[in-house]
Amino acid sequence: MAIRRNSRLLIEPPASATGDIAFNLIVFFLVCASVQPDSGRKQTIPKAEQTEQKDQQTDTISVELTRQAVFLNGDPVTPKDFGPRIKAKLDARSNPAEKVVVVKSKPDTPYNHWIAVTSQIEDAGGIVTLQLEEEQTVTVP
Amino acid sequence: MAMGDIAFNLLIFFVILARAQDDSHLQWTPAKAENLEQAGHSMVSVVVDTENKLYLNGQEIGVGQLASAIEDQLGDAPPGERTVLLKVHQEAVALRFEPVIEAVSEAGGDLVHIVEDVKKASKK
Secondary structure, eight states: OOOOOOOOOSOOOOTTHHHHHHHHHHHHHHHHHHHOOOEEEEEOOOOOOOOOOOOOOTTSEEEEEOSSOEEETTEEEOHHHHHHHHHHHHHTOOSGGGGEEEEEEOTTOBHHHHHHHHHHHHHTTOEEEEOOOOOOOOOOO | OHHHHHHHHHHHHHHHHHHHHOOTTSOOOOOEESSOEEOOOOSEEEEEOTTOOEEETTEEOOHHHHHHHHHHHHTTOOTTSOEEEEEEOTTOBHHHHHHHHHHHHHTTOEEEEEOEEHHHHHHO
């Protein structure tokens, strides 16, 4: 006696359900994407103002950044030493107005270097102020 | 059947609409820092991507128009609700990102640098 084999081994889900499945998948991924919060560092930078170039006050802390190096009041500092040294300088000042640290960066200073240094200044209690160079156009007659 | 399709198409429409305002399609790698806090809700997001292009809420913009555009977005929001999220690619240079910071400051925004926690980054 011949046995009839069932050729329909795979049973497809009803086509009407695919829309609902896609809908639920989209909702799932949308919820996943919107739940992730951003984390970051707040930074208070004094409002920009144009000032004439003046003689640098001797008691202002200045930090210069190049592509890889840091200079504290003109002296080169290793990244490891920078934190303790800026903290020592800021701790010696009680007046909040004296805790302003002027940060001047070379044009090729990368953001990861910049944020690492300015974070250390803020963690030490300093107020970061940016010194930007003004672009000047000179017309030659 | 038709109801499901209508809902599906409406959803796709709104997702695409929302993406125009969103910056999740932009490519940038966050820098690493310590002592981070939650950035919270913000109406304004500024991105400097891997190609050094500048975006405000997902739309490309020039640095010259940035301050006024941020001011428009923030409107009369009170202090504490004027958060501006700044997402700068870690290799972007000062020549590019410092004028952006200056523009946020000029517009009276509360600047939050979006960065990655050093501890989390070292675990990866």
